[in-house]
Amino acid sequence: MSKRQLAMVMDLNKCIGCQTCTVACKTQWTNRNGREYMYWNNVETHPGAGYPKNWMEAGGGFDQEGNLKDGIIPDMVLDYGVPWDYNHDELFNGGLLHTKENLEYGPNWDEDVGGGEYPNSYFFYIPRICNHCSNPGCLAACPREAIFKREQDGIVLVDLERCQGYRYCIAGCPYKKIYFNPKISKSEKCIFCFPRVEKGLPPACAHQCVGRIRFVGFLDDEEGQVYKLVHKYKVALPLRPDFGTQPNVYYVPPLFDAPKFDDKMDSIENSRRVPIEYLELLFGKEVHQALDTLRKEMEKRAKGEESELMDILIAYSHRDMFRLDNNYYQKEAVAKNLKGSEFFKVIDQRYLQGANTKKVEIKDYTFHEKVLPLPPRENGHGHH
Amino acid sequence: MKKYLTLLALSSLVVVSNASTEDFNDDLIEAKQVTKIDESTLSSIETKKIILYPQYTVHLNDKDANKKLQNAKPIEAEVGVVYNKKDIGIVIKWNDETKSIQPSMTTNKFGDGTSVEFPTVYGKGKTLAYIGMGDSNHPVMVYLKKAVEGKDYKKAFISEGFGTMTEVQEKYNFTMKYDENKKEWTAILVKPLKTQDLILSGLVPVAFAVWDGDSLNRDGNKMISSWKFVKLGKSNPDTSYIKYISYGYGEIGNHQKGKELMIQNGCNGCHRFDDQTSAPEGLAPNLSKIGGYSNPIYLKESIINPNDVVIKNLNINRHYNKSADRDKNGAYPNNDMYTWYIKSEKGKLQSKMPPYSHLSEQDINDIITYLKTLK
Numbered sequence: 001m002s003k004r005q006l007a008m009v010m011d012l013n014k015c016i017g018c019q020t021c022t023v024a025c026k027t028q029w030t031n032r033n034g035r036e037y038m039y040w041n042n043v044e045t046h047p048g049a050g051y052p053k054n055w056m057e058a059g060g061g062f063d064q065e066g067n068l069k070d071g072i073i074p075d076m077v078l079d080y081g082v083p084w085d086y087n088h089d090e091l092f093n094g095g096l097l098h099t100k101e102n103l104e105y106g107p108n109w110d111e112d113v114g115g116g117e118y119p120n121s122y123f124f125y126i127p128r129i130c131n132h133c134s135n136p137g138c139l140a141a142c143p144r145e146a147i148f149k150r151e152q153d154g155i156v157l158v159d160l161e162r163c164q165g166y167r168y169c170i171a172g173c174p175y176k177k178i179y180f181n182p183k184i185s186k187s188e189k190c191i192f193c194f195p196r197v198e199k200g201l202p203p204a205c206a207h208q209c210v211g212r213i214r215f216v217g218f219l220d221d222e223e224g225q226v227y228k229l230v231h232k233y234k235v236a237l238p239l240r241p242d243f244g245t246q247p248n249v250y251y252v253p254p255l256f257d258a259p260k261f262d263d264k265m266d267s268i269e270n271s272r273r274v275p276i277e278y279l280e281l282l283f284g285k286e287v288h289q290a291l292d293t294l295r296k297e298m299e300k301r302a303k304g305e306e307s308e309l310m311d312i313l314i315a316y317s318h319r320d321m322f323r324l325d326n327n328y329y330q331k332e333a334v335a336k337n338l339k340g341s342e343f344f345k346v347i348d349q350r351y352l353q354g355a356n357t358k359k360v361e362i363k364d365y366t367f368h369e370k371v372l373p374l375p376p377r378e379n380g381h382g383h384h
Numbered sequence: 385m386k387k388y389l390t391l392l393a394l395s396s397l398v399v400v401s402n403a404s405t406e407d408f409n410d411d412l413i414e415a416k417q418v419t420k421i422d423e424s425t426l427s428s429i430e431t432k433k434i435i436l437y438p439q440y441t442v443h444l445n446d447k448d449a450n451k452k453l454q455n456a457k458p459i460e461a462e463v464g465v466v467y468n469k470k471d472i473g474i475v476i477k478w479n480d481e482t483k484s485i486q487p488s489m490t491t492n493k494f495g496d497g498t499s500v501e502f503p504t505v506y507g508k509g510k511t512l513a514y515i516g517m518g519d520s521n522h523p524v525m526v527y528l529k530k531a532v533e534g535k536d537y538k539k540a541f542i543s544e545g546f547g548t549m550t551e552v553q554e555k556y557n558f559t560m561k562y563d564e565n566k567k568e569w570t571a572i573l574v575k576p577l578k579t580q581d582l583i584l585s586g587l588v589p590v591a592f593a594v595w596d597g598d599s600l601n602r603d604g605n606k607m608i609s610s611w612k613f614v615k616l617g618k619s620n621p622d623t624s625y626i627k628y629i630s631y632g633y634g635e636i637g638n639h640q641k642g643k644e645l646m647i648q649n650g651c652n653g654c655h656r657f658d659d660q661t662s663a664p665e666g667l668a669p670n671l672s673k674i675g676g677y678s679n680p681i682y683l684k685e686s687i688i689n690p691n692d693v694v695i696k697n698l699n700i701n702r703h704y705n706k707s708a709d710r711d712k713n714g715a716y717p718n719n720d721m722y723t724w725y726i727k728s729e730k731g732k733l734q735s736k737m738p739p740y741s742h743l744s745e746q747d748i749n750d751i752i753t754y755l756k757t758l759k
Contacts, residue, residue: 005713059447066704066716067666070447073492080491134715140701141445143603145547154713161551166603170491171446180491185532219713246714 002154005134006192008206009215009229009236010127011252011313017043017111017125021205021214025129028193028204034183037082039107040190041205043127047115047278051107051128052079052176060137061174062244068140071171073180080179081106115278119261122273124254126282127213129205130177130190131239131247132156138189141172147187152332153218154248155192163187174243198329202322212315217323219248224323225312226250233297233309235290237283252313253279253287255294408630411679413590413614415465421473423559426572431462431475436594436607437676437759441516441669442546442698448492449600456599458676458759459607463592465614467577472584472616474500474573476592483562483569484597485531494602495537497530497595498560498571504542504582506589508622511692512611512629512682515591516604517543519693520733525582527573529558531597542581545696546604554579577616587621588614589629591677608677632680632752642754645747649740657758666703666722668737669695676759683752687743690735697724 025041044050052058052074059071074080085100114123132149136156139147146162147169149155158169158178165185169178178189193203197216201207206214217224219231229236229252236250260271279287293309301310315321413432418425438456461478476498486495503513505522513522523544530537538558543549556575563570577584589611595601613629615621646652652660654668674683685692700723704716711717725733743751 002713002715060445062704064706066706066719068445068702070445070450072447076489076491082489134711134713135701135704140699140704143444143547143698144549145699164549164603167492168445168603182486182488182490185486185535185537246710246716248713 002149003151005154005219005248006132006197007217007219007226007230007248007250008129008203009226009250009252011213012124012126012254013252013256014211014213015043015125015127016211017045018210019043019108020208020210021127024204024208029191034181035179035188037076037080038179038188040177041127041129042107043125044108045111045114045123046126046282047123048110048113053105053109055176056240058176059174060141060172060243062135062137066244068137068172071174073167073170074176078104081109116273119265120273122257124274126239126251127205128175128177128239129249130156130192131175131245131249132192133248134246135244137172137174137243137245138169138178141168143168150194152329153197155194156189157191157194158187158189160186174240174245175247197324200324200327200329202324206322212321215321218325221323221325225320226323228308228312233293234286235293235309237286237290239282241284251283252294253283253290255291406634408633411610411612413463413465413612415467415472415614415616418466418468421466421468421471421574423572425466426464426473426475427570429464429466429475431464431477434461434463434592434609434612435459436461436592436609438673439516439604439606439608439677440673441604443665443670444603444605446600449605452599453605459594461592461594463612467616470576471574472577476500476571477568478594479568480596481567482596482598485533486597488533494595494597494600495531496569496597497528498569499526499528499593500573501526501591501593502582502584503589507586508625511685512589512679514545514693514695515608515611515677515682516695517545517549519695520544521692521694527556527558527575529560529571529573530595531560546698547696552581585616587625588616590614610677610679611682629679629681632684632749636680637746637749637753639750639754639757642750642752645751646754649743654737666697668724671755671758674758675756678755680752680756683755684748687748687751688741689739690737691739694725694733694735696733697722
């Protein structure tokens with residue numbers, strides 16, 4: 001549907017669940033204006049209910065024939081969880097600390113619970129953002145056609161002028177990564193930090209990641225590490241490909257996995273605590289091939305041989321991990337003879353004005369200003 | 385002919401009937417001329433009973449809403465219209481046991497609401513617009529009012545079919561109040577008779593919709609009336625137009641024969657209706673509830689001249705073609721089988737449904753009679 005596609009790869013073997021990405025996203029985009037309960041980026045423990053609760057059973061996506069499936073809209077209190085307050089004032093009078101509300105659920109509710117019985121319990125983390133799918137369920141579900149994929153990079157955005165808050169998009173997204181903003185009565189979602197990306201910076205979640213697990217680039221950029229991980233080595237796989245939306249966030253599946261203990265608490269050789277069936281559920285049958293490749297390349301490296309794949313996964317340099325194509329966006333703007341903020345206006349005209357909007361005179365540019373907090377710079381930022 | 389004569393005596397009040405397609409007079413609303421339009425004039429005027437039926441043309445993808453939709457029942461409303469030199473005032477009252485106001489801190493609750501729809505194209509020589517958001521030949525204006533916490537949520541739209549609704553700026557008032565004792569909403573719309581997009585005069589088609597938040601109603605998931613006709617002004621409407629829009633009320637055929645004819649003519653190959661569910665969902669408009677909100681003449685036009693009311697299908701991305709090649713980003717193309725029209729080189733929309741104008745007058749009337757029972 002789009003000319004090019006931006007993608008992200010996350011190496012789950014290196015995710016320590018520190019939530020720095022979550023906080024980077026929250027402080028940048030979702031700590032205000034009705035988005036408080038939303039986590040465009042969250043990190044959840046698997047196996048687990050995730051965020052929102054049991055999202056994998058909440059429907060949406062496409063069936064085998066390519067038809068959109070029914071889904072549900074999660075409840076703010078029961079399924080997402082709302083930020084809560086404590087009774088700090090009462091502590092001065094000898095009160096005991098408790099929350100002001102009854103807690104039902106939260107975005108990190110079952111952290112580190114995982115699966116398996118002690119001593120053979122196990123878990124790993126999955127950070128999740130919008131997958132900016134090639135066949136997005138949210139886009140398909142919208143009766144207003146208010147959701148679109150940007151031509152230049154495949155980022156999926158909500159046209160807030162057209163959105164009427166019907167919320168079919170939330171039912172239609174099998175990842176439940178589009179949210180209802182009750183304050184403005186419209187749907188909002190991860191925007192892949194497009195104002196950053198257009199300046200040559202990766203999304204905040206990727207840039208801030210302390211484990212350097214995230215790679216960002218165009219899927220057709222054969223020199224890029226994203227291309228190599230996804231297409232050349234095929235070790236990065238989409239999450240729940242069976243949902244049928246062709247997601248563009250890819251995961252290097254967890255390879256490191258402690259062996260099981262026997263009754264005497266001795267480790268059982270060649271055993272795996274994480275059931276392969278669970279990895280198959282998450283990443284499809286391709287997970288076998290991906291894990292084999294990872295294992296072989298690791299062995300090569302252990303023997304002192306060259307391994308391009310291992311070098312990539314070590315993540316030496318942000319310059320290589322975040323390859324936004326040498327000012328691709330700036331060139332697009334120059335080709336259109338644009339500079340400064342004009343550049344964004346044209347690239348994202350449809351973020352303001354709907355694909356089908358004819359007669360509307362746009363009067364309110366405030367959203368536009370909110371997503372573009374930086375003053376226009378004369379020289380585009382290079383890679384960091 | 386008898387009906388035609390009663391029409392001319394518009395000032396006489398007509399006995400209210402339950403079935404919306406039995407008597408054309410039931411669908412006529414005479415507007416009262418007043419000097420000042422305000423809440424008190426509107427709350428004291430004579431109203432007319434109308435019935436709103438659950439709308440179902442395409443399958444929407446909210447699982448919980450679809451469960452509630454299975455139990456959706458028609459509802460009654462009272463409507464009244466006044467006008468003066470500048471403005472038109474409309475009052476709509478309906479019973480709602482479950483008052484729902486969309487709260488400011490939830491994700492899955494919806495507010496009650498109502499809307500008033502006018503075609504921008506109507507009158508002598510003009511065919512009726514598609515009731516659900518208009519069509520490419522008949523854009524409609526829709527005035528929407530919703531009960532939303534902390535907001536005066538009212539919007540005016542112009543629309544020519546699903547997905548095309550576009551907000552326009554217009555000065556008007558639309559209020560909605562709930563009477564806790566009567567369990568009743570009263571909505572009042574006051575707007576100019578003439579705006580850039582819509583001029584109201586003579587005999588004006590108007591349709592009403594009501595949303596029940598408790599039933600997770602929003603968008604096309606709503607109760608809707610057929611076209612009603614408001615008479616503005618003292619002069620008698622054009623008789624040929626009245627004859628046209630009053631076509632097909634009362635007994636005009638045999639519904640069992642109509643169903644047989646629809647099957648014989650292969651309507652069930654694309655449309656779903658009644659027990660005919662072999663067509664893939666979404667291939668063509670679902671006719672299961674078409675009778676509740678369609679005027680007989682609209683049904684006739686749709687059969688003999690589908691190109692007159694080309695309905696844009698809902699978002700085509702809902703169906704993709706798994707047998708086609710994926711593009712370089714892994715995307716499947718849309719499944720064109722589910723578009724309801726073909727676009728000509730000049731951009732004109734042509735319905736995929738062939739015209740059935742070769743059917744005899746009686747066959748068409750039998751089919752209309754059957755379609756009227758689907759609600």
